[in-house]
Amino acid sequence: MYINFWYPVARSDEVTNETPFRTRILGVDFVAFRDTEGNACVLSDTCIHRGGALGAGKIKGDCVECPYHGWQYAADGKCARIPSLGDDEKLPARAKVDSYPVQEKYGIVFAFLGNLPKRERPPLYDIPEYDADDWRANKLVVFEVDYYYERSVENGLDAAHNEFVHPKQGTPGMVQDFRNKPIDVDDIGDWGSKFMLPFVQEKSGEGLLDGQIERRPTDLTAGSGHFGPNVLITWLHLGGENKFHQYFFEAPIDENRTRIFFVNMRHFMLEPAMDQRIIDVNMEIAQEDIDVLTNLNPVRTPETTTKELLVPSDRPVLRYREYLKDWEGKGWRIDLKKLAAMRGDTAVAIPSPARRTTKGWILDEIPMIVD
Numbered sequence: 245m246y247i248n249f250w251y252p253v254a255r256s257d258e259v260t261n262e263t264p265f266r267t268r269i270l271g272v273d274f275v276a277f278r279d280t281e282g283n284a285c286v287l288s289d290t291c292i293h294r295g296g297a298l299g300a301g302k303i304k305g306d307c308v309e310c311p312y313h314g315w316q317y318a319a320d321g322k323c324a325r326i327p328s329l330g331d332d333e334k335l336p337a338r339a340k341v342d343s344y345p346v347q348e349k350y351g352i353v354f355a356f357l358g359n360l361p362k363r364e365r366p367p368l369y370d371i372p373e374y375d376a377d378d379w380r381a382n383k384l385v386v387f388e389v390d391y392y393y394e395r396s397v398e399n400g401l402d403a404a405h406n407e408f409v410h411p412k413q414g415t416p417g418m419v420q421d422f423r424n425k426p427i428d429v430d431d432i433g434d435w436g437s438k439f440m441l442p443f444v445q446e447k448s449g450e451g452l453l454d455g456q457i458e459r460r461p462t463d464l465t466a467g468s469g470h471f472g473p474n475v476l477i478t479w480l481h482l483g484g485e486n487k488f489h490q491y492f493f494e495a496p497i498d499e500n501r502t503r504i505f506f507v508n509m510r511h512f513m514l515e516p517a518m519d520q521r522i523i524d525v526n527m528e529i530a531q532e533d534i535d536v537l538t539n540l541n542p543v544r545t546p547e548t549t550t551k552e553l554l555v556p557s558d559r560p561v562l563r564y565r566e567y568l569k570d571w572e573g574k575g576w577r578i579d580l581k582k583l584a585a586m587r588g589d590t591a592v593a594i595p596s597p598a599r600r601t602t603k604g605w606i607l608d609e610i611p612m613i614v615d
C-alpha cells in the first residue's frame with residue numbers, strides 16, 4: 245500500500261453536514277464530513293486528546309466533535325474548541341489532526357492521502373467522456389472484496405484469465421490475441437500503463453485438419469490499464485460506436501480487504517432502462533473474479549517476481565509491479581510488518597501536506613519502507 249495518491253473515501257451522498265462518516269483506508273481510520281458551505285473534508289479519525297474516534301462523534305457547524313470530551317476540529321484539522329479549557333485560554337498549537345486535500349468527482353469524495361505539496365501530486369484520474377452527451381455513466385456501484393487491492397488491479401491487467409474465469413462472456417471462438425506476439429505496454433503519462441489487444445475469431449473443425457485452428461482478425465479491441473497503484477481501467481471496443489469504458493477506483497481497507505468504486509461508461513444502449521441490466525451483468529462477471537481472487541496464495545503480491553512463474557502474457561502485470569517498485573523507491577510504500585507490530589499501542593496517521601511545513605504533530609506517521 246502506498247501513500248501520495250488519490251483514494252476514494254466515500255460516495256458523495258454518504259458525506260453530509262449531519263453525521264460524520266467513518267472509514268478505513270490503508271489500514272488507518274478517517275472521518276469525512278461537510279462544512280456549512282457543503283465542502284467535503286477528510287481528517288484523520290483519531291482524536292489527539294486521548295484517542296476518541298471523531299467519526300463516532302457529531303458535527304457541530306463547521307467542525308467534527310469528538311464523542312469523548314467534545315474537542316472540535318475544523319476542516320483544516322485544527323482544534324477550534326476544547327470545552328474543558330476556560331473560554332479565554334489559548335488552544336495549544338499542537339491541538340490538530342491531519343487534514344487531507346479533497347476532490348469530489350464522479351459522485352465520489354476522493355482524498356489525497358499523503359504529504360506531497362500540490363505541484364508534486366499525481367493527478368486524480370480524469371474520465372474524459374464522463375460529461376459527454378453521447379456517453380452514459382451508470383449509477384456508481386461500490387462493493388467490498390476480501391483480497392488485497394494489488395491482486396485486484398493485476399487481475400484487471402491480465403487478458404489470459406478471461407477465457408477461464410469468464411467462459412460465458414464474449415462470442416464463442418473470439419479470443420484476445422496475446423499468444424503470438426509480446427503485448428505492447430504503453431505508459432499513461434508518468435503514473436500508469438496500458439495495453440490494447442485485437443480480438444481474433446478462432447475456428448477449428450470443418451474444412452480444417454485435426455488440431456488445426458484458423459485465426460481471422462476482427463475490428464474488436466479490448467485492453468486495460470492502471471493509473472497509480474489503485475485505479476484500474478478497462479476499455480472494450482466492440483466495433484463501431486459500441487464501447488464500454490470501465491473505471492475501478494480502489495481503496496485498500498487494509499492488507500486483506502478492498503473497497504471498489506466502479507464507474508461504468510457506455511457509448512451505446514444509452515436508454516436509462518438499460519442501467520440495471522448492465523450493472524447486473526458486470527457484477528456477475530465481477531463475482532467470477534472474486535471467486536478466484538479470494539483464494540490466491542499468498543494473499544498479497546509476492547515481494548519478488550521469482551516467487552511466481554510469469555510468462556509473456558503477464559507483461560502488463562510486470563509493468564505495474566515496476567511502477568510499484570518506483571514508488572517504493574520514492575519512500576511511499578507503507579511498511580505493513582512494522583504497522584502490524586505497532587497496532588494496539590500506537591495510533592498512527594498518514595502524513596498530510598501540513599506536516600511538511602509545521603511541527604508539533606501528536607500522532608506518529610505511518611511507518612514507511614526505507615531502502
Ligand code: FES
Nearest residue numbers: 291294296310313
Ligand atoms: S479523546 Fe477526544 S476529546 Fe478527549
Ligand SMILES: [Fe+2]
Nearest residue numbers: 399409410533
Ligand atoms: Fe476478470
